[in-house]
Amino acid sequence: MRNDYDIAVVGGGLLGSAIAWGLGRIGQRVVVLDEGDVTKRASRANFALVWVQSKGLGMPAYTVWTVRASETWAQLAADLKDQTGLDVCLQRNGGFHLALSEGELEQRANTLKRLHNQVGAADYQVEVMDRDRVAAMLPAIGPEVVGGTFCPLDGHVNSLRTFRAFHTGFKAFGVDYRPEHPVTAIAQSGGEFRLATPRGEIRAGKVVLAAGNANQALAPMVGLHAPMGPTRGQIVVTERTLPFLPHPLTTIRQTDEGTVMIGDSKEDLLDDSGLDLSISTVMADRARRTFPLLGRLNVVRTWSGIRVMPKDGFPVYDQSESHPGAFVACCHSGVTLASNHAYALAPMIAAGQLDATEVGAFTGRRFAAMATTGSGYY
Amino acid sequence: MFKRLQADTRKPVGIFVDGTAVTAREGDTVSAALLASGLDVRRTTAVSGAPRLPYCMMGVCFDCLVTVDGTGNRQGCLITVREGMRIEIQKGKREIGR
Amino acid sequence: MSAGPTRSEYDVVVVGAGPAGLAAAATAAGAGLSTLLLDENAGPGGQVWRAIDTTPVRAPDLLGRDYWAGAGLVAEARASGAEILQGATVWGLDRNLEVAVSIGGGSRFVTARRVVLATGALERPFPIPGWTLPGVLTAGAAQTLLKSSGLVPEGRTVLAGQGPLLWLLAAQILRLGGGIDLILDTAERANWRQAWRYAPGFLFTPYFAKGLALMREVRAKVRVVSGVTALSAEGDGRVERVAYTAGGRRETVPVDTLLLHQGVVPNVNLAMAAGVKHAWDPIQLCWAPVLDETLATSVPGIAIAGDGAGIGGAPAAVVRGRIAGLAAVEALAPTAVRRGPSMETLRVARDRAERGRRFLDLLFRPSRAFRIPDGDTVVCRCEEVTARDIRDAVAIGATGPNQLKAYRRAGMGPCQGRLCGLTVTELMAEARGMTPEEIGYYRLRPPVKPITLAELADMPQSESAVRAVVR
Numbered sequence: 001m002r003n004d005y006d007i008a009v010v011g012g013g014l015l016g017s018a019i020a021w022g023l024g025r026i027g028q029r030v031v032v033l034d035e036g037d038v039t040k041r042a043s044r045a046n047f048a049l050v051w052v053q054s055k056g057l058g059m060p061a062y063t064v065w066t067v068r069a070s071e072t073w074a075q076l077a078a079d080l081k082d083q084t085g086l087d088v089c090l091q092r093n094g095g096f097h098l099a100l101s102e103g104e105l106e107q108r109a110n111t112l113k114r115l116h117n118q119v120g121a122a123d124y125q126v127e128v129m130d131r132d133r134v135a136a137m138l139p140a141i142g143p144e145v146v147g148g149t150f151c152p153l154d155g156h157v158n159s160l161r162t163f164r165a166f167h168t169g170f171k172a173f174g175v176d177y178r179p180e181h182p183v184t185a186i187a188q189s190g191g192e193f194r195l196a197t198p199r200g201e202i203r204a205g206k207v208v209l210a211a212g213n214a215n216q217a218l219a220p221m222v223g224l225h226a227p228m229g230p231t232r233g234q235i236v237v238t239e240r241t242l243p244f245l246p247h248p249l250t251t252i253r254q255t256d257e258g259t260v261m262i263g264d265s266k267e268d269l270l271d272d273s274g275l276d277l278s279i280s281t282v283m284a285d286r287a288r289r290t291f292p293l294l295g296r297l298n299v300v301r302t303w304s305g306i307r308v309m310p311k312d313g314f315p316v317y318d319q320s321e322s323h324p325g326a327f328v329a330c331c332h333s334g335v336t337l338a339s340n341h342a343y344a345l346a347p348m349i350a351a352g353q354l355d356a357t358e359v360g361a362f363t364g365r366r367f368a369a370m371a372t373t374g375s376g377y378y
Numbered sequence: 379m380f381k382r383l384q385a386d387t388r389k390p391v392g393i394f395v396d397g398t399a400v401t402a403r404e405g406d407t408v409s410a411a412l413l414a415s416g417l418d419v420r421r422t423t424a425v426s427g428a429p430r431l432p433y434c435m436m437g438v439c440f441d442c443l444v445t446v447d448g449t450g451n452r453q454g455c456l457i458t459v460r461e462g463m464r465i466e467i468q469k470g471k472r473e474i475g476r
Numbered sequence: 477m478s479a480g481p482t483r484s485e486y487d488v489v490v491v492g493a494g495p496a497g498l499a500a501a502a503t504a505a506g507a508g509l510s511t512l513l514l515d516e517n518a519g520p521g522g523q524v525w526r527a528i529d530t531t532p533v534r535a536p537d538l539l540g541r542d543y544w545a546g547a548g549l550v551a552e553a554r555a556s557g558a559e560i561l562q563g564a565t566v567w568g569l570d571r572n573l574e575v576a577v578s579i580g581g582g583s584r585f586v587t588a589r590r591v592v593l594a595t596g597a598l599e600r601p602f603p604i605p606g607w608t609l610p611g612v613l614t615a616g617a618a619q620t621l622l623k624s625s626g627l628v629p630e631g632r633t634v635l636a637g638q639g640p641l642l643w644l645l646a647a648q649i650l651r652l653g654g655g656i657d658l659i660l661d662t663a664e665r666a667n668w669r670q671a672w673r674y675a676p677g678f679l680f681t682p683y684f685a686k687g688l689a690l691m692r693e694v695r696a697k698v699r700v701v702s703g704v705t706a707l708s709a710e711g712d713g714r715v716e717r718v719a720y721t722a723g724g725r726r727e728t729v730p731v732d733t734l735l736l737h738q739g740v741v742p743n744v745n746l747a748m749a750a751g752v753k754h755a756w757d758p759i760q761l762c763w764a765p766v767l768d769e770t771l772a773t774s775v776p777g778i779a780i781a782g783d784g785a786g787i788g789g790a791p792a793a794v795v796r797g798r799i800a801g802l803a804a805v806e807a808l809a810p811t812a813v814r815r816g817p818s819m820e821t822l823r824v825a826r827d828r829a830e831r832g833r834r835f836l837d838l839l840f841r842p843s844r845a846f847r848i849p850d851g852d853t854v855v856c857r858c859e860e861v862t863a864r865d866i867r868d869a870v871a872i873g874a875t876g877p878n879q880l881k882a883y884r885r886a887g888m889g890p891c892q893g894r895l896c897g898l899t900v901t902e903l904m905a906e907a908r909g910m911t912p913e914e915i916g917y918y919r920l921r922p923p924v925k926p927i928t929l930a931e932l933a934d935m936p937q938s939e940s941a942v943r944a945v946v947r
Contacts, residue, residue: 012873034873036875036876036879037875037876037877037878037879037915037916038876038878038916038919041882043882044878044879044881044882160881160882160883160885163882163883164869164872164882164883164884167872167873167883168872170872170873171872177872177873179873179875179879180875236929236932238929239890239926257885262929264945265941265944265945266944266945266947267944273751273919274570274571274751274921275921275922276938276941276944277568277570277576277922277935278935278936278937278938278940278941279941279944279945280932281932281933281934281935281936281937281941282937282941282942282944282945282946283945284929284930284932284933285933285934285937286945286946287929287933288929288930288933294929295928295929295930295933296928296929296930297928297929298890298926298927298928298929299923299926299927299928299929299932300889300890300892300923300926301888301892301921302921302922302923303921304921
């Protein structure tokens with residue numbers, strides 16, 4: 001029987017879009033099924049870091065995967081520019097985590113040491129810097145900054161423009177993007193998947209679940225497992241200002257447009273329609289102590305978003321044994337890992353087989369075996 | 379662009395616009411004083427550098443942004459002039475230190 | 477100026493000291509409730525009675541009787557015992573009725589048992605080609621300059637648009653000795669077909685006679701071109717010409733100042749950020765809060781009075797303010813001695829004040845050409861996003877204003893959608909073949925007006941908030 005599409009990607013955020021774009025790029029007929037205007041979208045509520053340092057404590061394979069993404073991001077930016085004319089403003093000249101006390105710095109240094117001592121972790125440079133060395137690279141720091149950690153692989157990007165570039169690129173690759181098509185049920189029959197949406201059924205030979213935290217409910221429909229542990233994060237955004245911050249930080253970055261984004265908080269509350277002003281205050285206070293001049297800028301927006309977060313913090317990539325052709329992909333770092341999703345994961349999905357040596361560590365079956373939690377981000 | 383009423387008896391207030399002395403009146407907003415000054419007081423935007431002047435005069439459009447006494451991006455239409463106030467016409471993005 | 481509120485808790489906090497806010501505060505405080513009235517401007521009066529204490533335009537005839545009518549209510553509010561703070565910008569309000577306010581560069585919270593939002597109206601966006609050029613202002617802006625500083629436009633001046641305010645402004649400019657070269661009337665003649673059956677109600681309102689007199693006064697001195705169907709501002713670095721089409725003919729006139737007006741719409745930002753449910757008003761073509769008889773919103777304890785409750789004009793705003801104030805009194809101090817009119821009397825007064833509104837709404841319904849722009853016309857003035865950009869975003873999958881932000885940053889600048897939101901909703905609705913209600917609006921959050929990071933940083937920090945950030 002002829003399928004409408006080779007592959008249906010459920011979820012049109014950065015993760016689903018990167019995979020769909022990567023599939024379209026190699027000639028697959030793809031449909032992307034997405035939700036509408038008001039839904040929990042990490043793709044428009046993220047911090048836009050392309051980040052390496054401190055990721056992967058508890059899962060050494062994640063360090064390797066992250067470094068690889070960092071290294072192939074420049075190619076992604078170039079390909080998107082060629083295809084769409086859109087500059088996603090990748091800046092990869094190293095990033096900082098700054099500490100406001102000796103205690104914070106020591107804790108940070110210990111975390112990084114443990115991370116790098118893991119067997120199988122990627123070997124890359126991260127430096128613990130004292131205040132003077134930080135000040136030489138970030139002259140605007142305040143007197144309370146005692147030092148920080150610096151990784152030359154870290155960077156950031158314009159994540160909204162990346163999102164737009166993927167969606168613009170869909171047209172050229174013939175990827176069919178369908179918003180307002182939330183998937184309510186998935187069944188496999190006669191060698192194809194049938195996806196139920198309020199606007200009718202979609203048929204495809206394969207299906208990729210890339211619906212963020214909603215994967216938790218979708219995955220069992222095709223014999224997969226993606227337990228999620230979402231958290232809420234808040235961000236404060238200032239008006240545009242002339243460039244003053246040459247490197248991104250884990251919690252402060254200046255965008256290519258000139259605005260300064262300040263984050264990030266972590267709450268168990270999962271309502272992204274409101275926010276806790278007291279949290280904005282704590283973040284603003286720490287930002288001002290880090291860069292005192294920031295205090296003069298006007299705050300023009302604040303928002304909250306729900307992090308896509310697998311239960312242990314690490315990505316889940318898996319394929320179904322009971323429903324061949326069904327895949328699941330979810331991770332916190334949809335920005336950082338976009339290049340891997342487009343260039344590495346998409347071809348595996350097109351071929352119908354995830355490469356165990358590359359992504360075997362990320363199977364969802366790990367949750368059945370172990371109950372450890374690690375450091376998925378920062 | 380705008381002219382004053384002959385019968386305006388409010389007290390004069392001396393301000394500086396990019397260093398030029400300008401006589402405003404007590405109760406004027408910064409934007410009103412600028413529009414009555416006869417000077418070229420067009421700012422340029424932070425996005426494209428396009429020239430702008432105040433549009434709404436009621437605090438909602440943010441096209442009256444101006445540097446007042448060393449602080450950038452102030453809403454000129456909501457700030458009342460004070461004697462000796464130093465106003466600079468802002469070109470593009472503000473600087474973080476001002 | 478930088479003195480803050482004297483207490484941290486009030487029975488009633490009223491936001492906005494225009495007609496509705498003054499009336500609400502006077503009514504609540506008059507019945508003995510502790511009442512705080514917060515207003516962003518230097519003096520009370522809102523837009524309609526702007527600078528009523530300080531205007532240099534003292535001769536009573538110049539600004540007209542409706543303007544000076546505000547003096548009585550300002551005096552009543554001051555005598556009522558309400559604490560009135562000017563230069564106080566409210567930037568946040570939540571379901572716990574915590575009001576975040578910035579005064580003199582510092583912010584604080586005050587809590588209320590009842591909040592009355594009287595944030596009024598703002599000019600409907602008028603997105604024509606060139607509306608961002610220097611020298612193009614809203615008619616309301618010109619009126620503000622006129623009232624608060626006695627300024628009138630100098631050089632060649634054109635007014636374009638429609639509605640009562642345009643004619644009032646024209647008359648005021650002329651009375652103050654200013655010149656107007658041309659009025660370009662964009663009112664659609666076809667609107668009469670919908671409006672005429674409401675005309676009888678309007679004929680018995682004071683607006684009718686006043687409106688006719690104003691138009692006569694202006695037409696005697698200024699050339700008026702009716703039936704304008706297209707309009708653009710042109711010029712290099714500032715407006716130099718206005719091009720318009722009337723009766724199928726395109727004309728261009730030189731200009732130094734172009735004043736635009738096509739009605740006002742509720743200023744919804746604070747209410748929406750507080751979570752108040754709004755609905756699309758298909759007649760007034762804007763969002764308006766969903767309210768009950770006493771102007772209570774979907775959020776318990778928050779009421780909305782004045783034009784923020786749906787455009788009704790100043791006399792209706794006063795009555796609505798009294799209704800909201802009295803509702804607070806009835807809820808918080810049911811046994812208080814009331815000196816003012818009863819709720820029943822106020823409802824009758826409100827009906828009377830709102831009579832004729834439907835006629836005006838329909839007669840001055842702005843045409844599609846001036847609401848839904850094409851091509852390179854800027855829609856979002858802050859982020860400089862054009863109509864074409866928005867249509868392109870729809871073509872690649874933007875379904876509503878919030879996804880549009882992700883694609884194009886529309887509404888993400890400092891004005892927070894006040895100048896583009898309605899246009900975006902209507903443009904996307906048209907592009908997608910849906911209703912504005914289905915398309916929806918930007919999700920708004922505090923601060924609804926910019927505050928400095930230092931102000932935010934100086935607010936109280938809860939223990940749980942520290943735990944959520946420091947790790």
